[in-house]
Amino acid sequence: xxxxxxxxxxxKMLPIKEIAADLGISEDELDLYGKYKSKLNDELFRKVENNxxxxxxxxxxxxxxxxxxxxxxxxxxxxxxxxxIGKNAIIALREPSLGPVFGIKGGAAGGGYSxxxxxxxxxxxxxxxxxxITAANNLLCAIIDNHLQQGNTLCIDPRRILxxxxxxxxxxALRNIVVGLGGKVCGVPREDGFNIxxxxxxxxxxxxxxxxxxxxxxxxxxxxxxxxxxxxVYAKDLGCAGAMTLLMKDAINPNLVQTLEHTPAIxxxxxxxNIAHGCNSVRATSxxxxxxxxxxxxxxxxxxxxxxxxxxxxxxxxGLEPSCIVLVATxxxxxxxxxxxxxxxxxxxxxxxxxxxxNLGAHIENMQKYGVPVVVAINKFYADTDAxxxxxxxxxxEKGVTACISEGFAKGGEGASELAQTVCDTIDEYENKTNFxxxxxxxxxxxxxxxxxxxxxYRADGVIFTAGAEKSIAEIERLGRDKLPVCIAKTQxxxxxxxxxxxxxxxxxxxxxxVRLYSGAGFITVLTGDIxxxxxxxxxxxxxxxxxxxxxTIEGLF
Numbered sequence: 114x115x116x117x118x119x120x121x122x123x124x125k126m127l128p129i130k131e132i133a134a135d136l137g138i139s140e141d142e143l144d145l146y147g148k149y150k151s152k153l154n155d156e157l158f159r160k161v162e163n164n165x166x167x168x169x170x171x172x173x174x175x176x177x178x179x180x181x182x183x184x185x186x187x188x189x190x191x192x193x194x195x196x197x198i199g200k201n202a203i204i205a206l207r208e209p210s211l212g213p214v215f216g217i218k219g220g221a222a223g224g225g226y227s228x229x230x231x232x233x234x235x236x237x238x239x240x241x242x243x244x245x246i247t248a249a250n251n252l253l254c255a256i257i258d259n260h261l262q263q264g265n266t267l268c269i270d271p272r273r274i275l276x277x278x279x280x281x282x283x284x285x286a287l288r289n290i291v292v293g294l295g296g297k298v299c300g301v302p303r304e305d306g307f308n309i310x311x312x313x314x315x316x317x318x319x320x321x322x323x324x325x326x327x328x329x330x331x332x333x334x335x336x337x338x339x340x341x342x343x344x345x346v347y348a349k350d351l352g353c354a355g356a357m358t359l360l361m362k363d364a365i366n367p368n369l370v371q372t373l374e375h376t377p378a379i380x381x382x383x384x385x386x387n388i389a390h391g392c393n394s395v396r397a398t399s400x401x402x403x404x405x406x407x408x409x410x411x412x413x414x415x416x417x418x419x420x421x422x423x424x425x426x427x428x429x430x431x432g433l434e435p436s437c438i439v440l441v442a443t444x445x446x447x448x449x450x451x452x453x454x455x456x457x458x459x460x461x462x463x464x465x466x467x468x469x470x471x472n473l474g475a476h477i478e479n480m481q482k483y484g485v486p487v488v489v490a491i492n493k494f495y496a497d498t499d500a501x502x503x504x505x506x507x508x509x510x511e512k513g514v515t516a517c518i519s520e521g522f523a524k525g526g527e528g529a530s531e532l533a534q535t536v537c538d539t540i541d542e543y544e545n546k547t548n549f550x551x552x553x554x555x556x557x558x559x560x561x562x563x564x565x566x567x568x569x570x571y572r573a574d575g576v577i578f579t580a581g582a583e584k585s586i587a588e589i590e591r592l593g594r595d596k597l598p599v600c601i602a603k604t605q606x607x608x609x610x611x612x613x614x615x616x617x618x619x620x621x622x623x624x625x626x627x628v629r630l631y632s633g634a635g636f637i638t639v640l641t642g643d644i645x646x647x648x649x650x651x652x653x654x655x656x657x658x659x660x661x662x663x664x665x666t667i668e669g670l671f
Contacts, residue, residue: 117224118670121232124373132371136203136404144366146240149231152366153379153400158324161403167201168436168540169402172411172490173420175476176615177605180445180458183224183492183522187441187529188411190227190521191490193374194533195407197526203401204229204376205410207393208243208368208383209236210311212283212648214670215656221383225522227529229370229378233667242319243281243310243383245364249332249357250279250315254305256353257337258292261301267346271303273339275629281310285649312388312646315357317600317634319365320382320394321430328365329358335633336592345592348633367397374526377405386413387605388646390422390636395431402433407537414605416440416476417570424483425551425566426598426636434549436540438480439532441490441519442473444501450615459496466501470508471617475608477512479570484548486539489516490532495523515539555596559586559628562599563639567623571608577624582639585628589637598636602644610642 115123129151133143142157172191174184188204195202206229209221214236222232229235238244253276261271280287287307293300310316314335322328333349340346348354367381381397384390391413392398401408412419420438428434444466445458451469453462473489480487489509491502502518509516517535520528553565560578567573578586589595606612609621627640640646650656658669 117228118232118667120226120373121222121228121230124230126230126371127375129369129371132375132377133369136377138404143369144363149370150234150240151369152240152363153369154366158400161400164403166402167406167408169398169433170407170409170437170439170536171420171423171435172409172439172441173416173476173480174414174441175446175472176415176417176450176607178446178449179455180443180449182441182443182446184411184441185221186224186227186522187439187490187492187519188409189223189229189372189378190519190526190529191439191533191536192376192378192409193227193372193521193526194529195409196374196376197530198533198537200407200533200537201405202376202407202409203405204372204378205393205398205401205408206378206380207411207413208239208380210243210309210383210385211237211281212309212311215659216283216648216654217651226373226525227521228373229380230373231370233670235370235380236670239380240363240368242364242368242381245361246313246315246319247279247281247310249360250310250313252357252360253335253337253348253351253353254278256351258300260351261303267350268340268342269338269346270341271301274303274305274337276314276335276337277306277308279308279310279313279315283309283648283650285647288645288647306647308646309385309648311383311385314631314634316382316384317389317631317636319361320384320390320392321427321634322365323395325358325362325365328361329354331633331635332357333633336630365396367394367400386419386422388602388644390426390600391419392423392427395427398433399431416479417608418603418605420480421552421566421570422600425553426600429551429555429598430635434547435485436543436547437536438483438485438487439490439536440473440476440480440487441492442505443492443494444497444505445494447473447505459494461498461501463500463504466504469616470505472608472615473505473508474512475572475617477509477514482552482569484550486543486547487514488532488536488539489514490519491516492522493518493520555598559589559595559599559637563601563625566599566601571623572617572619573609573621573623575622577622579624579626582625582628589628589630592630594630594632595637599639600631600636601639601641602646603641604644
């Protein structure tokens with residue numbers, strides 16, 4: 114059996130100019146990064162500006178488990194299947210982060226015969242977007258510390274600097290650090306720390322900015338610190354937003370690649386969904402909608418995180434409205450939710466499936482609350498039995514949604530063709546009948562918005578706000594920035610803020626320990642439980658299994 118990287122390396126890719134030409138994109142509208150990767154430049158944006166939008170399909174999932182769900186694989190397979198059934202479609206994905214690639218999760222380019230390629234490049238440095246984000250972020254940090262060193266005319270209080278450095282790697286040792294040590298010439302000593310790049314506000318801004326001008330304005334509005342009088346200090350006060358924007362002049366343009374079956378894929382931006390808003394860029398999705406009849410995009414982790422933020426933050430900011438939501442589940446993951454150990458999930462166990470399927474039920478109900486039709490994609494694994502697949506299908510019917518088996522991993526587009534046809538039929542059936550709505554009104558108070566998500570999506574009894582969170586909320590209200598969407602950072606493994614509570618937890622409360630204003634991005638980040646914005650490596654990181662040989666052959670990458 115071939116590995117993912119072996120399958121990807123065996124693919125005969127088409128030159129990206131040919132993929133672009135099929136979309137009506139000329140070579141002048143491409144900024145090529147070799148033969149198989151390209152950025153899509155402003156000339157293309159201007160050309161298609163008045164095109165009619167296609168249909169938007171959001172792919173999300175149940176809560177992730179070690180048993181696997183395969184959301185990206187289903188997304189890619191569905192995109193390939195659209196071509197099989199004669200539809201014009203584009204996939205819009207996030208860029209992988211080096212943190213998970215070398216940590217525990219692996220790459221994010223799909224799997225089996227439903228992958229985007231060149232997989233190795235996409236999972237590594239790609240077109241340098243992550244590095245540009247990191248550089249822009251750390252330029253602002255360097256300017257802050259230099260300002261302290263050179264006289265501090267803004268009277269910045271070193272104890273109240275909010276903006277942290279970042280790097281695109283899991284490194285727990287950098288969560289809390291002290292900078293400026295070594296004497297007077299080395300700066301002003303103060304406490305600092307690192308976020309992972311994909312959790313940075315710069316990443317969020319890239320993914321929500323409409324154009325270069327909007328990007329610069331958002332950079333200017335980043336709240337970086339408070340002065341000794343307790344007044345806010347923004348990036349515009351430090352005068353470096355222009356230089357930060359310059360570093361991002363190429364990164365703001367989406368990247369065009371292809372799938373194994375030559376379906377076009379636009380990959381851009383990569384915020385995590387557990388600690389950030391978890392969606393690819395507004396520019397990428399908006400452009401895809403102008404280029405194809407169907408745009409298939411995904412939101413990170415389960416629907417309680419990525420999909421909620423896609424719908425309540427991204428769609429609100431960009432004026433987007435999905436035509437269908439595809440919810441991915443596997444029998445293995447549902448059995449894990451029912452109490453089966455990972456190594457036992459390949460064995461038939463209808464009792465555990467019946468116990469764990471309530472997790473799928475909760476996610477179906479969550480997505481139905483947005484007024485958009487839902488289709489369940491059962492991502493089939495080799496050991497799934499007919500009885501298990503029938504049980505999931507019947508359960509979905511009872512919930513009022515259609516379920517389809519997807520075999521994109523093993524069979525590529527052909528294996529997901531039934532799913533693709535079902536999604537298209539569902540979109541046609543509900544044409545002009547959807548009633549898309551948000552879970553909360555941004556004019557509510559911060560606490561009311563958090564409670565709305567906690568009760569409607571997580572099924573919590575309520576929310577506990579720590580004293581620190583209460584203080585932060587009061588400060589945001591004082592600044593008059595409390596009428597923004599909220600981005601809740603929470604464990605991805607449970608509907609609750611306790612990763613050990615699987616299935617459909619009951620009789621629990623969510624604990625909010627901190628609230629942060631991301632004024633440049635335009636939302637308020639709410640940290641729950643013990644969630645961290647700089648992950649650590651596991652005991653045996655994926656990096657220990659990855660290697661490259663003298664002839665350039667890569668092994669162990671995803």
